[in-house]
Amino acid sequence: MTIRAKKIAINPLQFVQTEDGWIDPALAPPLPERLKIISDAGLRAVHADVPADMTAAAYGKLLADHGLAPAPGYVSGPLPEDDASLRAHLDKTARISEQQAELGLSTVFVATGMSKEAPRVRRPAVGAESDRGRLERVRDVFAKMGETTRANGVAAAFHPHVGTWAETEEETRFILDTVPADTLSFGPDIGHLGWAGADVPGLLRDYGDRVAALHIKDYHADVAARGKAEDLDYRATVLAGLWAEPGHASVDIPGLLAELPADFDGWLIIEVDRGAQDTAEESIRLCGQWAARQTH
Numbered sequence: 001m002t003i004r005a006k007k008i009a010i011n012p013l014q015f016v017q018t019e020d021g022w023i024d025p026a027l028a029p030p031l032p033e034r035l036k037i038i039s040d041a042g043l044r045a046v047h048a049d050v051p052a053d054m055t056a057a058a059y060g061k062l063l064a065d066h067g068l069a070p071a072p073g074y075v076s077g078p079l080p081e082d083d084a085s086l087r088a089h090l091d092k093t094a095r096i097s098e099q100q101a102e103l104g105l106s107t108v109f110v111a112t113g114m115s116k117e118a119p120r121v122r123r124p125a126v127g128a129e130s131d132r133g134r135l136e137r138v139r140d141v142f143a144k145m146g147e148t149t150r151a152n153g154v155a156a157a158f159h160p161h162v163g164t165w166a167e168t169e170e171e172t173r174f175i176l177d178t179v180p181a182d183t184l185s186f187g188p189d190i191g192h193l194g195w196a197g198a199d200v201p202g203l204l205r206d207y208g209d210r211v212a213a214l215h216i217k218d219y220h221a222d223v224a225a226r227g228k229a230e231d232l233d234y235r236a237t238v239l240a241g242l243w244a245e246p247g248h249a250s251v252d253i254p255g256l257l258a259e260l261p262a263d264f265d266g267w268l269i270i271e272v273d274r275g276a277q278d279t280a281e282e283s284i285r286l287c288g289q290w291a292a293r294q295t296h
Contacts, residue, residue, distance in 0.1 A: 008291040009045035009071030010270045011215070012038060014280035021235030021274065022116065035066040037281050041288030047269055048073040048103055056102040070103040071267045072157065072187075072213045075149075076111040079134075079165055080141060089141070090148050097149040097156075107212040107267065109187045110145045110156045112138060114163035116235070124234040125196040125224065127168040138165045139175045146184040157187025157212040162195050163234050169198035176207055186210040189271070190256050191217025191243070195224045204259035211260060213267040219243055221250040244276045245286040247293075268294075 015034055016023045028034060031051065038046055048070035050059045063070055075096045080086035093110070100108045114121055119129045146156040158179075160172045172193070176186060186207050192215075193200050204211065219242050227237035246253055257268075270291065275283030 006295050007045065007071070007265070007267045008043070008216075008270065008294060009047060009069075009267055010038060010043050010284065010287055010291075011047035011074075012280070012284055013271055013273050014275040014283045017274045017280075021238035023273070031062065032066070035063065035068060037284055038288075039066045039068055041281075041285045042292050043068070043284070043288045045069040045071040045267075047071055048100060048105060050096075050099045050103075056099040059099075060103050070100075070105060071269055072105055072107040072109055073100055074109045074111065074159070075145065075156075076113045078113045078115070079138060086141070086144070090144060093145045093148045093156075094152065097152040097154040100149075100154050101152050105154065107155045107157050107185065107187070108149055109159040109213065109215075110142060110149070111159040111161050112141070112164040112166055114161070114234075118163060120165070120167055121163045121234040123231070124227070124237060125162045125167065126228060127171070127196070130168075130171075134165060135171055135174060138171075139178055142166075142175055143179045143183055146179065150183065155185040155212050156183075157185045159187045159189060159215070160193060160196075160198075161189060162192045167192075168196050169193070169203065172198065172203065173206075176210065181210050184210075185212035187213050187215070189215035189217055190251060190253070191215070191219045191271075194221075194251060195219060195242070200256055201259045204256060208259065208261045208264070211264065211266060213269065216246050216253060216268050216270045217243065217272070218246045218249040218251045218253065238274050241276065243273045245272055245283055246270055246290045248276065248286070 015028045018024050075093050080089050149156040160166045223242045270287045277283040
């Protein structure tokens with residue numbers, strides 16, 4: 001089955017994967033080198049992430065010079081604990097959404113951050129230490145992020161993620177059900193939701209009209225199950241071989257995407273948090289091959 005959507009990009013996390021199952025942006029090769037590898041793999045768009053020392057206009061030109069278009073980027077950070085940290089978080093949200101708008105994008109993913117010692121990193125994908133009061137705070141932050149990005153003409157796509165305080169299906173539904181659709185869109189990650197045991201087809205059916213963009217991720221269901229059975233932490237589960245290039249593991253990606261509305265025209269962003277291949281280049285090449293099969 002060929003996927004209807006033609007806007008396919010990559011967030012090349014393969015470049016920044018660490019030996020301990022985490023990511024470190026400092027490991028990335030120079031941006032022009034990364035863009036050449038992505039372009040050579042046949043991909044035509046990349047997750048927008050404007051470097052601190054570059055303007056959005058200069059970044060957009062560099063992408064164009066490599067035959068690449070920008071695709072929706074990402075805003076995340078720790079759950080604000082006071083007014084000052086909330087203001088800083090919303091200032092960051094405003095800055096990134098302004099950059100996205102300057103690049104011609106109408107969507108940005110928004111998520112809560114995670115740290116190596118966070119409770120849900122120690123016990124991932126099971127909704128550890130669930131707390132209604134905290135969830136309401138998380139919901140309120142997402143609502144404020146949505147208001148902030150909308151002021152810049154950009155939709156905030158709520159992005160549940162294993163290891164954060166918005167991880168499970170129950171939490172996902174609560175946030176979407178209690179924040180208006182015109183404030184907060186939906187930007188699911190089919191791999192993270194699946195790892196957390198969510199009914200991913202059901203979520204895509206029930207909230208399909210709010211999906212602005214989504215992350216394409218494949219994973220090995222047996223590794224996810226073993227991680228939970230053996231109480232492995234986030235990094236140990238990743239190192240056990242959880243993730244794979246799209247089409248190489250357990251997820252029925254075309255079947256899930258078929259649950260979206262017939263008129264869906266949002267971005268699909270390929271993410272491979274830790275490639276199953278020996279090199280980032282090989283992993284990205286396989287992602288490019290998958291993308292090419294969807295558009296022919």
